[in-house]
Amino acid sequence: MKLILAEKPSVSKNIADALKIKNKQEGYYEGNGYIVTWAYGHLLQLYDAKDYDTRLSTWKMDNFPFIPTTFKYKVKSDPRHREKPDRNAQKQLKLIHQLMRRSDVEAIISACDFDREGQVIGDSIIYQQNTHKQVFRLLLNEWTPDEVQRGLQNIRPNTALRPLQDAGVSRQWADWLIGINLTSVATLKYQKGKGKALNIGRVLLPTLKIIYDRDKEIEQFVPENYYKLQADFQTKDDHVYHATYMEGKEDKFKQKATLEAIQEALKEKSAVVSDKQVQRKKEYPPLLFNLSNLQGHITNKYKGWTSDKVLKVAQRLYEKKFITYPRTASMALEESLVGKAAKVLERVVQDLSYKDEIKFAKIKRVFNNAQVESHSAITPTYVLPKKLSAEETIVYEAIKNRFIMQFMPIAEYEETRLATKMLEANLKGAFVSKGKVQLVEGWKKVEKVQSKDVLLPLVDIQDPVTLMKHDIKTEVTKPPQHHTEKTLLKVMETCGKKKGRENDHSDENDGEFMAILSGFSIGTPATRAETIKKLKDVGYISAENKSLICTALGRDLVETFPIKDLFDLEFTGRLEKALFDIEKEAFSKEDFLQFIYQFTKTSVDKIKDEKETVILEVKRQKRTNEVMGKCPLCGHAVIEGQKGFGCSNWKNGCKFVIWKNDKYLAAMKKKPTKTMVKALLKNGQATVKGLTSKKGNTFTAKLKYEKNADNDYFSWKMLFDK
Numbered sequence: 001m002k003l004i005l006a007e008k009p010s011v012s013k014n015i016a017d018a019l020k021i022k023n024k025q026e027g028y029y030e031g032n033g034y035i036v037t038w039a040y041g042h043l044l045q046l047y048d049a050k051d052y053d054t055r056l057s058t059w060k061m062d063n064f065p066f067i068p069t070t071f072k073y074k075v076k077s078d079p080r081h082r083e084k085p086d087r088n089a090q091k092q093l094k095l096i097h098q099l100m101r102r103s104d105v106e107a108i109i110s111a112c113d114f115d116r117e118g119q120v121i122g123d124s125i126i127y128q129q130n131t132h133k134q135v136f137r138l139l140l141n142e143w144t145p146d147e148v149q150r151g152l153q154n155i156r157p158n159t160a161l162r163p164l165q166d167a168g169v170s171r172q173w174a175d176w177l178i179g180i181n182l183t184s185v186a187t188l189k190y191q192k193g194k195g196k197a198l199n200i201g202r203v204l205l206p207t208l209k210i211i212y213d214r215d216k217e218i219e220q221f222v223p224e225n226y227y228k229l230q231a232d233f234q235t236k237d238d239h240v241y242h243a244t245y246m247e248g249k250e251d252k253f254k255q256k257a258t259l260e261a262i263q264e265a266l267k268e269k270s271a272v273v274s275d276k277q278v279q280r281k282k283e284y285p286p287l288l289f290n291l292s293n294l295q296g297h298i299t300n301k302y303k304g305w306t307s308d309k310v311l312k313v314a315q316r317l318y319e320k321k322f323i324t325y326p327r328t329a330s331m332a333l334e335e336s337l338v339g340k341a342a343k344v345l346e347r348v349v350q351d352l353s354y355k356d357e358i359k360f361a362k363i364k365r366v367f368n369n370a371q372v373e374s375h376s377a378i379t380p381t382y383v384l385p386k387k388l389s390a391e392e393t394i395v396y397e398a399i400k401n402r403f404i405m406q407f408m409p410i411a412e413y414e415e416t417r418l419a420t421k422m423l424e425a426n427l428k429g430a431f432v433s434k435g436k437v438q439l440v441e442g443w444k445k446v447e448k449v450q451s452k453d454v455l456l457p458l459v460d461i462q463d464p465v466t467l468m469k470h471d472i473k474t475e476v477t478k479p480p481q482h483h484t485e486k487t488l489l490k491v492m493e494t495c496g497k498k499k500g501r502e503n504d505h506s507d508e509n510d511g512e513f514m515a516i517l518s519g520f521s522i523g524t525p526a527t528r529a530e531t532i533k534k535l536k537d538v539g540y541i542s543a544e545n546k547s548l549i550c551t552a553l554g555r556d557l558v559e560t561f562p563i564k565d566l567f568d569l570e571f572t573g574r575l576e577k578a579l580f581d582i583e584k585e586a587f588s589k590e591d592f593l594q595f596i597y598q599f600t601k602t603s604v605d606k607i608k609d610e611k612e613t614v615i616l617e618v619k620r621q622k623r624t625n626e627v628m629g630k631c632p633l634c635g636h637a638v639i640e641g642q643k644g645f646g647c648s649n650w651k652n653g654c655k656f657v658i659w660k661n662d663k664y665l666a667a668m669k670k671k672p673t674k675t676m677v678k679a680l681l682k683n684g685q686a687t688v689k690g691l692t693s694k695k696g697n698t699f700t701a702k703l704k705y706e707k708n709a710d711n712d713y714f715s716w717k718m719l720f721d722k
Contacts, residue, residue, distance in 0.1 A: 003037065044073040047072045053066075065604040108134070109138050166583075171579050173593060178200065190615040192614045207531050223478070235457050246430065266422060273460065278414060285408070292525060294310060302394060307528065317395060324375075327526040328525060357445070366406045437454075483547070522572050556615045633656045668691040
């Protein structure tokens with residue numbers, strides 16, 4: 001009997017289905033020589049500082065820096081009551097360890113995600129038990145039945161994945177040390193009042209600095225006028241075309257007088273077509289998606305999407321077996337996947353009207369081992385979805401279409417460049433016109449990408465033309481645009497090494513570029529969305545439509561916090577590169593951690609030596625202890641607290657609370673109000689206006705807040721009038 005540990009229940013079910021196991025017990029499946037159980041992501045978390053030393057439960061400067069001699073783990077905390085362990089996690093961890101100890105279990109297989117975090121999740125659970133049984137690793141890029149069966153035939157000893165575990169643990173410990181120590185001393189130094197903290201993080205601060213720098217560029221931008229001279233010419237066939245005066249490659253002039261002098265020289269002069277160049281050009285499809293490009297594509301195209309939301313939807317599709325592993329940095333596929341890709345393409349194009357144009361081939365742009373890191377690009381699998389939610393459809397269709405595009409004909413267009421010269425005018429330059437005509441639609445047909453044709457008349461070199469009119473256009477230089485999630489993700493992905501290209505919609509050369517920069521980034525594909533979300537949650541940035549903007553608190557932090565290395569993209573990129581090299585056994589975990597220990601100590605001492613200043617002042621709102629109504633669990637009074645409306649009997653264990661940041665309401669752009677809570681407690685329901693749907697429409701509905709049948713927590717229920 002072999003025990004398989006999956007990262008989530010949904011993945012566990014996929015494995016059980018692939019092994020045709022029908023017998024489901026509480027917390028696991030069993031049959032056909034296997035037991036399949038699951039975690040809920042991280043079941044264990046690192047100790048809090050106060051778990052090592054009770055004196056650290058109160059923040060005092062003298063307590064820091066604090067560096068544990070040994071890092072320890074505990075059951076993850078209950079999200080509602082941080083002081084207590086999560087009961088579901090505790091229960092499942094106990095079950096997993098019981099299954100591991102069963103006498104008929106001869107080996108354990110970790111089937112957690114094939115990345116740093118997945119390795120840490122599986123290893124922390126398995127090795128907490130000090131097992132002497134053999135431990136293996138199942139490494140899959142998708143959870144389809146064929147892949148599960150194939151993967152189980154090729155399991156590897158878990159010891160072979162030690163470098164991946166070293167990288168994961170190094171990341172975890174480093175972020176704990178920097179986060180705990182610097183957040184504590186920064187809050188003590190720069191915050192007045194209690195109740196919040198100044199969040200300091202290895203990935204958080206350089207990401208904030210990217211947005212801060214762009215905001216500063218925009219603030220300091222001084223607009224300047226520039227001028228263009230434009231003209232219309234008429235052919236002998238009475239066709240009119242438009243042209244712009246150019247000297248070399250420059251069509252923008254700082255001095256209007258320069259163009260006014262040229263205008264004078266144009267009077268009563270004839271013109272001729274002096275040059276004509278016609279080129280047939282190819283347009284290749286954009287490369288396959290990695291996570292950052294998928295997030296950028298969706299957030300840029302659809303209103304109301306964030307990179308965090310794209311990742312969550314993609315993760316659901318992955319766990320449902322419809323797409324391959326989404327947390328990838330690669331935009332190509334391993335060459336060994338040629339046969340599988342052909343099979344997938346055959347399945348996903350069945351109902352397309354243009355499927356006869358789709359031809360599978362082993363293309364270097366698609367299949368290239370040199371441009372694949374741990375995981376290949378995101379593609380659909382051969383499992384076709386029968387039903388998807390609206391959100392899932394958007395993400396799945398984007399991935400499917402991008403995959404199909406690779407095997408469509410290359411788009412082609414004809415570009416014509418005309419130069420028109422003024423005779424006897426003695427000008428340095430000429431008037432230039434460009435035309436473009438789409439000849440082959442090719443891959444653009446997949447998503448109906450529109451190409452705008454610009455037609456020029458049929459003329460030959462030396463054909464005489466007539467100058468019809470000319471005028472000087474005054475234009476103004478524009479500041480750079482605020483970062484969006486799309487452009488921010490691109491800078492994070494390359495640590496700013498592509499500065500100037502973040503607004504570029506083409507990713508034609510991204511694969512080659514990313515191969516050079518392997519590992520040199522801010523965060524990983526899995527964490528970047530979470531970082532952007534946290535920046536919003538802690539109040540360092542805000543989102544205005546699609547633009548990301550630094551708040552006053554964010555600006556003050558950048559300008560005041562003295563550890564400038566943490567804002568430096570180069571520094572952060574080197575740390576991430578070191579973690580990448582630990583995975584590849586090119587750098588040691590011990591050397592990395594030694595550097596982090598010293599950096600933490602030096603940084604804490606530097607903050608302590610800085611002068612006192614207030615970045616964040618926390619003002620506690622006075623509570624009136626106004627009674628909202630009776631608690632539906634115990635009958636005591638429900639009152640308003642700082643974070644929610646909760647039962648006054650909470651010290652005795654009553655769990656009733658309606659959080660002010662309730663995610664269900666937040667998804668509809670609402671927060672609970674006193675009026676709403678009073679109505680819920682009095683009438684069992686509340687009529688709520690101004691709720692926002694996923695499509696952005698507002699509506700009114702009745703909401704109930706009802707106790708779950710199997711635990712003491714509550715869930716929302718929505719009702720509509722007939």
